[in-house]
Amino acid sequence: MKKDVLVKVKGTQTNELGEKDSIELVTEGRFFIRDQHYYILYNETSLSGMEGTTTTLKVEPRRVTLNRMGTAEQKTTFEAGILNAGFYVTPYGTMKITVLPSKVEVDLTEQGGSINLEYELQVGQKKISDNQLEITVEHLESYA
Numbered sequence: 001m002k003k004d005v006l007v008k009v010k011g012t013q014t015n016e017l018g019e020k021d022s023i024e025l026v027t028e029g030r031f032f033i034r035d036q037h038y039y040i041l042y043n044e045t046s047l048s049g050m051e052g053t054t055t056t057l058k059v060e061p062r063r064v065t066l067n068r069m070g071t072a073e074q075k076t077t078f079e080a081g082i083l084n085a086g087f088y089v090t091p092y093g094t095m096k097i098t099v100l101p102s103k104v105e106v107d108l109t110e111q112g113g114s115i116n117l118e119y120e121l122q123v124g125q126k127k128i129s130d131n132q133l134e135i136t137v138e139h140l141e142s143y144a
Contacts, residue, residue: 004140005031005112007042012132013121023048031112031137038108040137044072057115057135059106064115078117080104098122112137 007029012022029042038059044050053070068074073089078101085098103118117133 002030002032005029005040006138006140007040008134008136008138009042009048010134013129014131015129016127028140029137031139033110040135044068044070059108059115061106062104064104064106064117078104078119095123108137112139 005028007025007027009025009027010022011024012020014020025045025048027042027045029040031041032039038057040057040059042055044053044055050068050070050072053068053072056067056069058065058067063077063079065077066074071091074086074097076086076097076099077084078099080101080103083098083100085096088095088097099119099121101117101119103116105114105116107113108115113136115133115135117131117135119131119133121128121131
């Protein structure tokens, strides 16, 4: 059964100089279970720079797969210690990106919960930044 939820996404990026940049997105989304895996769907906004893109997260106990479709396209799997290479397609061009997750923490139940990812981001073969991504899912009834 699909449920309407409030999705909070906080991303923090630290470059090689130690400079941090954070972005936080709060939006409505959908949350459901299929084949014993959790799924979170939400639409990106102009704040993330990906307006017109739908993000789907497939959440397993030790692996999170991010799939973006629309104006930006990307499929990335986060699994601690496993290098994952893919392409990030935007209206401005395509980049080869690689992630090396050091932490994949999943604390979800049918009531919602959180995901915490920490990973190194590479473009081409060059490290760009260390990243942290915190995603929380809360039922909208909590705000009624």
